[in-house]
């Protein structure tokens with residue numbers, strides 16, 4: 001095989017997967033948008049999402065800054081050298097990382113050191129199979145960490161919150177899957193896609209669940225029971241009212257694919273792999289002699305161009321919003337340093353536009369600040385839970401290539417204390433935070449702002465300059481970047497008066513979940 005050509009093919013596959021959302025996923029996002037009422041938070045969030053998809057197309061830049069854990073599934077004809085393929089993929093990964101198409105995401109689990117090139121022990125994941133066909137089939141999924149953290153595995157029989165007993169039968173499986181969507185709330189950047197694996201053991205069950213994510217979102221399950229279950233879950237999960245980013249709304253789930261395998265008598269696992277709306281998976285058929293791509297997979301049907309859609313919809317949306325009974329949100333502009341008085345003015349539902357300075361800080365920084373002084377004065381400042389994709393130019397200046405929010409709940413143990421200790425007035429992230437932070441927001445005068453998860457191009461565009469950085473030793477995503485922004489828009493979802501949209505949506509979705517307690521499948 002021409003291995004240089006094969007490496008180029010793998011590079012194209014990586015770049016396309018990271019920057020260009022597949023057709024079936026675009027169609028699912030479009031239909032979600034059509035279901036939401038104009039003017040609601042969910043509809044506005046979906047507009048940001050579809051604008052972001054277009055920007056990623058235009059900039060050939062990552063749709064989401066978290067380019068995930070690259071997982072390749074490869075089928076080769078007998079006789080193809082798999083070692084050569086592995087090497088070519090690793091080289092392509094290095095190049096894609098250098099070019100800002102992938103974020104350096106490989107972290108030493110013990111030392112915390114980022115390898116900087118996406119290679120590491122066990123990374124990227126490359127799984128091989130042989131087959132009788134005469135071409136190489138390579139599929140790639142870039143699944144981010146926020147949605148990966150919302151995967152869940154059930155061991156039947158068990159008792160489920162809201163749904164009661166789940167037994168070792170189709171109806172017990174039904175309950176597990178519904179519960180999996182409920183427990184994800186908005187934290188995996190809903191609306192999501194789920195792959196479900198029934199049976200196996202703990203590891204093969206999850207493998208089966210993830211394999212479902214390689215099915216086209218529009219295929220029909222050949223197993224009649226599972227076909228019915230998939231349809232039921234799609235309909236019912238969308239009645240939970242979790243909505244885009246967990247803001248409430250009509251669409252919570254964009255796809256559900258279920259697979260089954262045998263199990264051993266004592267075990268009955270239902271494993272669910274949750275994927276965010278930024279569902280980046282593609283595939284190619286490669287000629288084993290030339291190394292060239294013969295065909296791209298997942299290319300059936302219409303490709304939605306959201307730029308055209310936006311033009312068509314703009315007028316209708318304005319008219320519909322004017323007519324709709326949805327109350328327009330208050331819009332407020334903030335610039336740090338922010339006073340306690342300004343913060344106490346803010347209420348859940350307000351839309352905030354930020355100009356001026358913000359500082360990124362995620363997992364490593366929160367732990368560090370909980371034990372050490374801050375490297376800069378954070379009094380009145382804004383912390384952005386974000387691990388961006390950054391590139392340095394020849395003059396040594398940093399540029400932001402992608403910069404959406406990360407899941408905030410991981411900082412729950414630290415956030416309140418850090419805000420109080422350093423005088424931080426606002427944190428921006430996604431998915432919301434818990435009771436400890438909510439209490440600290442009241443006590444101290446702070447606010448939680450929810451940005452749209454995955455909208456990494458949209459937010460990168462709001463960042464006008466990078467003014468400094470601390471803690472580069474934590475790696476690019478974990479460093480504290482000093483950003484100057486203009487028109488950075490987010491929604492107040494937790495305020496200083498004890499209100500939390502996340503708490504409310506969790507409560508109301510649990511009540512809705514409980515309505516599906518009665519058996520459906522015999």
Ligand SMILES: O=C(O)C[C@H](O)C(=O)O
Pocket residue numbers: 065066144145146147187188386387404405406407453
């Ligand atoms: O690591 C990130 O940037 C985001 C992550 O995918 C998340 O959803 O929290």
Ligand code: SF4
Pocket residue numbers: 064065066067143144145146147187188189276277278404405406407453454455
């Ligand atoms: S930030 Fe959201 S969209 Fe991006 S990888 Fe994480 S879960 Fe997916």
